[in-house]
Amino acid sequence: MAVVMDDLDIETATPAVLRAFHARVDSDELLGPIFNAAAHDWDEHLDRTDDFWSSVMLSTGRYKSNSVAKHLPLAPQIGQACFTRLQRQVNFCGSCRRGIPDTRRRGMPRVCD
Numbered sequence: 001m002a003v004v005m006d007d008l009d010i011e012t013a014t015p016a017v018l019r020a021f022h023a024r025v026d027s028d029e030l031l032g033p034i035f036n037a038a039a040h041d042w043d044e045h046l047d048r049t050d051d052f053w054s055s056v057m058l059s060t061g062r063y064k065s066n067s068v069a070k071h072l073p074l075a076p077q078i079g080q081a082c083f084t085r086l087q088r089q090v091n092f093c094g095s096c097r098r099g100i101p102d103t104r105r106r107g108m109p110r111v112c113d
Contacts, residue, residue, distance in 0.1 A: 011058070015050050022046060030085055034077050 022042070025031050039045040051062040078086075 011054060014053050014057070015046070018046060018049050018053065022049075025086070028085070030082060034074065034082070038074055 022035075025035050026042075048063070048065070051060075052067055054060045055063040
């Protein structure tokens with residue numbers, strides 16, 4: 001029988017998944033400088049990111065801002081090559097696959113396809 005994570009498990013797993021992803025972004029020679037220049041307080045940013053994904057995956061309503069508007073100023077610095085690298089090499093979806101079971105990832109937006 002497959003084990004299915006409940007919402008509390010997702011709340012617990014998500015911060016670790018996000019931090020693993022951001023650690024890969026931070027250490028990437030192309031992406032790291034772009035994102036580090038934009039995020040002045042990574043702890044605060046990651047806390048807001050936790051709230052965003054909690055709202056997306058579990059409908060908690062914890063995130064009260066506009067993520068697109070917050071990230072739009074980075075668009076001129078992130079061309080297709082950076083975006084492809086972000087998707088493929090840093091691999092957010094891979095972080096999710098390692099940290100969140102298939103049965104619970106179904107509600108997450110597909111960002112890597």
